Amino acid sequence: MNTSPSIATDSELPLYEGVAMADVVLVISPETAAEARQALLAEDVVGFDTESKPTFSKGEISSGPHLIQLATATRVYLFPVGRLPEHHGLKAILESPRILKVGFGLGTDLAQLQSRLGIAAQNVLDLSRVLRCEQRNHGLGAKTAVAQYFGQRLQKSRRTSTSNWANPRLTERQLLYAANDAQVALRVYRAALWPPSG
Numbered sequence: 713m714n715t716s717p718s719i720a721t722d723s724e725l726p727l728y729e730g731v732a733m734a735d736v737v738l739v740i741s742p743e744t745a746a747e748a749r750q751a752l753l754a755e756d757v758v759g760f761d762t763e764s765k766p767t768f769s770k771g772e773i774s775s776g777p778h779l780i781q782l783a784t785a786t787r788v789y790l791f792p793v794g795r796l797p798e799h800h801g802l803k804a805i806l807e808s809p810r811i812l813k814v815g816f817g818l819g820t821d822l823a824q825l826q827s828r829l830g831i832a833a834q835n836v837l838d839l840s841r842v843l844r845c846e847q848r849n850h851g852l853g854a855k856t857a858v859a860q861y862f863g864q865r866l867q868k869s870r871r872t873s874t875s876n877w878a879n880p881r882l883t884e885r886q887l888l889y890a891a892n893d894a895q896v897a898l899r900v901y902r903a904a905l906w907p908p909s910g
Contacts, residue, residue, distance in 0.1 A: 728864040730892040733884060735787050740795045748789040749801035752782055753808070757906075759783035759898030760806075760813040760836070762821040763890050765878040777824045778877040780806075781894035782813075785902075788891035794880060799829055806833040814901040815894065816840045816854045839897060843904060854896050861903040866896060 739748045752758055760783075764776020780791040782805065791802055805811060806825065815821070818838045825831040843852045858866040872889045882890075 723865070725859055725863060725865040728858050728862065728866045728892075728896075730866075731783075731788055731888060731895050733888060736887055736891045737787060737789045738887070739789055739791045740797070742797050744789075745797050745801050748782070748791070749805065751784060751787065752789065752805045753811070755784055755811060757812040757814060757898065757901065758805075759788075759894040759896070759901075760815040760818070760821075760833075761890070761893040761897065762824065763877040763886075763893075764820075764824065765876050766874045775828070776877070777821065777828065779882070779890055780825075781890050783891070783894035783898050785898065788895050790887060790890055792880070792882065793829070794878065799831070803829070803831050806831050809834045811835060812837060814839055815897045816857070837901070839900060839904075843900075854893065854900070857900045857904070858896060861900055866892070 737744055737748060739745050759781070761781045762777035763779040763781070765778055778793055780793065780802065782789050782791070796802065806813065813833060813836045815836075815838065817840045818836060822833055822836065825833055839857065840852055843857060852860075855866045855868055858864055869885075869889065872885055875883075875886055877886070877890075
C-alpha cells in the first residue's frame, strides 16, 4: 500500500517551518564573504540553488543567475551576484570536487553559472533526477519531496518565485524563499540518500 502523501491531501499537511531569518547570511561584504567561504569549505555536502529574474518576452535571454544559495544544516548563505565583493570564494566552493552540491532541477542553474560567471560547478547531484529514478516518480520536486519525506507542506509562492531577483534590495520574503530552496535540498538529501549505499 502506498502511504506517500498525495496531491489531494497536500493542504492537510502541517506547514514546513523552514529557515529562520537569523540563520540567513547575505554575502555582500568582505567579512560575510570570508565567513561564507570558511563555513562552506568545511562541509562535505551543501544545499544548492540559484534564482534569476524571470523573462516574459519571447526570445528574451535570461541575464541570471542573480542570486546563488548555498546551505549548511544550520545556515544559508545567499550570494547576490550584482553585489558580491568578489567571485573567487564562490568559485572555489562550487568548483570543489570534494564538496557535494545537492539541489532540485539544476540544469539551467549550472548552464547560467558557466555562461555568466565562468563557474563550472563540480560534484553536483540533481535530486529531481535521482529521486525520480529511485521512487519511480516523474519530475520529483522540492514540494513533493518535503511531503513525501517529512509529511509537511512546503509553501512555494509563484508571486515570489517570479519576482525580480535582480533587485539590489531583496525583500525578506524573497530571502526566506531562496534560503529554503537550498536548505530543503540538503535536508531531503540527508533523509533520502544519506548515508550513501555501497
